[in-house]
Amino acid sequence: MPKFKLTYHDNLEIIALYRQSWPVHAIVRKIAERGINVTWSTVKHVIKQYQCGKIGYENFLTKDQKLPTFKLITDHDVKFVKKKAISKKPTQTSTDVRRLLAEKGTHVSKSTVHKVIGVAGYTATSPRYGQMVRDANKVKRVSFPKENIANNDNFDNIIFTDECSVQLHDNKIVIYRERDSVAPVLPKPKHPLKVHVWAGISRRGTTSILVFENIMTSAFYINSILVSGLIPFINRLYPDTHRFQQDNDPKHTSNATKDFMKQHSINWWNK
Known part of the structure; x- marks a missing residue:
């Protein structure tokens, strides 16, 4: 497949996909669907330019150009999150759920994933601590209070x-x-x-x-x-x-x- 020089509209589509939290490799595949052979590093360069403020929507949008439209969350996606994602593994993060949605073709941002999880009837909270107990000790833990109750x-x-x-x-x-800044060092003993x-x-x-x-x-x-x-x-x-x-x-x-x-x-x- 021959290589192409990205147009303003191509840059617009890359940035719009990035703003919806698409990973770089997914953006490369999306652009390739239109017959444009673009490399991972090229897409990353466009994103870096956007992050630095050197390019943006205002630089190349005209009245004849429109933002590309993307797939919205459907009721099927909500059911998928509820039955196939959260209920099977409730310790998953929103990033994990977002990845599962992307694997089935639904590319959304993390904030959208949070809303979908809420619509599905779930909320995030810290789990209560529960020490693991062996089966033999479970029997003892039940018989002990019963004995004390019987003895008043x-x-x-x-x-x-x-x-x-x-x-x-x-x-x-x-x-x-x-x-995009380096994580600061926090000294501790x-x-x-x-x-x-x-x-x-x-x-x-x-x-x-x-x-x-x-x-x-x-x-x-x-x-x-x-x-x-x-x-x-x-x-x-x-x-x-x-x-x-x-x-x-x-x-x-x-x-x-x-x-x-x-x-x-x-x-x-x-x-």
Whole structure:
């Protein structure tokens, strides 16, 4: 196929397709349908000229020229988005949906895709966190509350404890930049400041909050948390009886920790 020099109308069509978010390779195929052999780099050059403000509609539109018309979204496209795209994989992005539409011949912008998704009855939201649970543990998680309901357990003497980590620098940061500019560098420490927090709650009150930076080992857990945080709380609010609840972290279930709790009459409610 011979090569052609692009006319004003050809440039207009390329820019109009680009404004509707067509990818470069799709624009090349579209122009080729009219018998014009245009390369990827040529189309990219026209788009760059448009982005730099060197060419635009006002530079080559005349009263006899019209913008090319494109396929509009139809009811079939909405059904496609609903049944074939979103419902099958709800974690898809609007870019993914746009690509699926383009594969079936419907080329639209991302903003149009957002509107189509809304018309299809969907909205974007952050998913709720749900930890994966093995089938064996699912049975245990159901039988445990049933047992407590049957025993009419009101958790009067249970001390619930846990740890968490707090990091000063958040990795989820969005930074804005001008189009076609290099993403700016946002300095952050290689090892951001992080502290760990231990605390407990019960129906009779809360434990003291322990903040530490050390890596928690069994020895640290025993000497700095159980001795300094849990035992004083038990002696003060639960001198009669108690049930101590913690997760199955290896530091919590080590032999040294078990022996310490047994020696100091800490009633570990291992559920």
